[in-house]
Amino acid sequence: MNLPAPLEIIIEELNKLPSVGKKTAQRISLHLLRNNDAQIDSLIRALQSLKEDLSFCSECFNIAVGDKCEICKNPKRDVSLLCVVEDISDVIAIERTHEFNGLYHILGGVLSPLSGKSVDSIRINELLQRISKKEFKEIILALNPDTEGETTSLYIAKQLKPYNIKISRIARGLPVGGNLEFADEATIGRAVLSRTIIQ
Amino acid sequence: MNLPAPLEIIIEELNKLPSVGKKTAQRISLHLLRNNDAQIDSLIRALQSLKEDLSFCSECFNIAVGDKCEICKNPKRDVSLLCVVEDISDVIAIERTHEFNGLYHILGGVLSPLSGKSVDSIRINELLQRISKKEFKEIILALNPDTEGETTSLYIAKQLKPYNIKISRIARGLPVGGNLEFADEATIGRAVLSRTIIQ
Numbered sequence: 001m002n003l004p005a006p007l008e009i010i011i012e013e014l015n016k017l018p019s020v021g022k023k024t025a026q027r028i029s030l031h032l033l034r035n036n037d038a039q040i041d042s043l044i045r046a047l048q049s050l051k052e053d054l055s056f057c058s059e060c061f062n063i064a065v066g067d068k069c070e071i072c073k074n075p076k077r078d079v080s081l082l083c084v085v086e087d088i089s090d091v092i093a094i095e096r097t098h099e100f101n102g103l104y105h106i107l108g109g110v111l112s113p114l115s116g117k118s119v120d121s122i123r124i125n126e127l128l129q130r131i132s133k134k135e136f137k138e139i140i141l142a143l144n145p146d147t148e149g150e151t152t153s154l155y156i157a158k159q160l161k162p163y164n165i166k167i168s169r170i171a172r173g174l175p176v177g178g179n180l181e182f183a184d185e186a187t188i189g190r191a192v193l194s195r196t197i198i199q
Numbered sequence: 200m201n202l203p204a205p206l207e208i209i210i211e212e213l214n215k216l217p218s219v220g221k222k223t224a225q226r227i228s229l230h231l232l233r234n235n236d237a238q239i240d241s242l243i244r245a246l247q248s249l250k251e252d253l254s255f256c257s258e259c260f261n262i263a264v265g266d267k268c269e270i271c272k273n274p275k276r277d278v279s280l281l282c283v284v285e286d287i288s289d290v291i292a293i294e295r296t297h298e299f300n301g302l303y304h305i306l307g308g309v310l311s312p313l314s315g316k317s318v319d320s321i322r323i324n325e326l327l328q329r330i331s332k333k334e335f336k337e338i339i340l341a342l343n344p345d346t347e348g349e350t351t352s353l354y355i356a357k358q359l360k361p362y363n364i365k366i367s368r369i370a371r372g373l374p375v376g377g378n379l380e381f382a383d384e385a386t387i388g389r390a391v392l393s394r395t396i397i398q
Contacts, residue, residue, distance in 0.1 A: 033287075
């Protein structure tokens with residue numbers, strides 16, 4: 001049996017989404033088909049609203065309703081602290097901790113010659129412009145602790161040298177609830193080097 | 200940061216789909232937001248077409264464009280063979296093998312007191328009606344080999360007794376490419392009992 005075209009098309013469209021394989025796409029499509037149309041309708045409405053009502057903050061490139069995002073508009077945030085992250089999902093993850101009250105800058109990627117991400121395709125120039133205009137006391141680099149994240153951190157740190165601002169990076173060490181026995185050597189080594197004095 | 204409402208809503212809607220957890224829903228939403236609107240548009244179009252252009256076959260309850268499905272309309276299918284399955288996805292799986300050329304009957308579930316599926320909530324009456332109207336030579340029960348599938352198979356077999364038709368069930372045994380060492384006892388036992396003569 002050839003699948004009917006409308007089913008083929010929705011499976012193909014869902015399969016384009018991240019984390020959705022061909023089998024999952026088929027399962028979702030049949031689920032939507034089996035259930036009443038109300039679920040399809042509310043999904044369509046949600047997608048339309050995503051497209052029409054959301055944009056990106058002109059300052060930090062976070063998601064925004066309007067020109068500026070909720071964080072840049074919030075007068076209670078500490079405007080002297082700037083946290084540089086790769087992606088909007090990192091902002092969501094850091095905000096969930098309630099440990100940071102400054103502003104963000106979303107690069108939209110990290111330097112990666114293999115996937116064609118160069119200095120011009122991520123928002124490093126926008127970062128330098130922001131830093132030269134505003135008075136930040138500290139720039140926190142919160143990129144992933146992998147090769148590409150580290151390279152990007154080093155590159156940004158080098159570019160920021162002339163500005164004479166304190167630059168920090170988020171700690172690398174054992175995850176909370178983690179287990180020394182199962183941690184890799186690089187992580188344990190970093191945790192030892194970056195130990196903190198407790199008394 | 201509270202997520203903007205349109206983002207909250209799309210995450211919630213995606214999270215309702217099977218195999219899509221909260222984190223995956225967020226990843227998909229941000230992916231759609233980052234990419235251009237074309238992908239959202241084609242997804243919306245595909246969902247609309249799923250809703251408007253597809254229905255269920257009035258004969259076998261398979262997906263159909265129009266009143267009858269492709270299989271029921273196909274004059275080359277063997278109308279004396281009826282394969283009873285739980286769901287449309289089982290039809291797709293069996294069709295992919297090209298080993299069966301008869302018709303299907305989709306129950307839309309199996310008997311499961313725990314999830315409230317009784318005889319009236321799956322299409323057993325429709326099956327009995329079909330069988331009394333048409334002349335089938337063999338009914339193949341192709342339900343999952345788990346407790347609920349087995350119970351449903353036994354129930355259907357009992358209901359079909361008065362009709363005097365050959366009833367079969369799909370073989371249970373070792374999966375092709377499987378390994379005796381790692382198979383469970385029930386499967387190996389069944390494979391020994393259902394052995395086939397090769398010469």
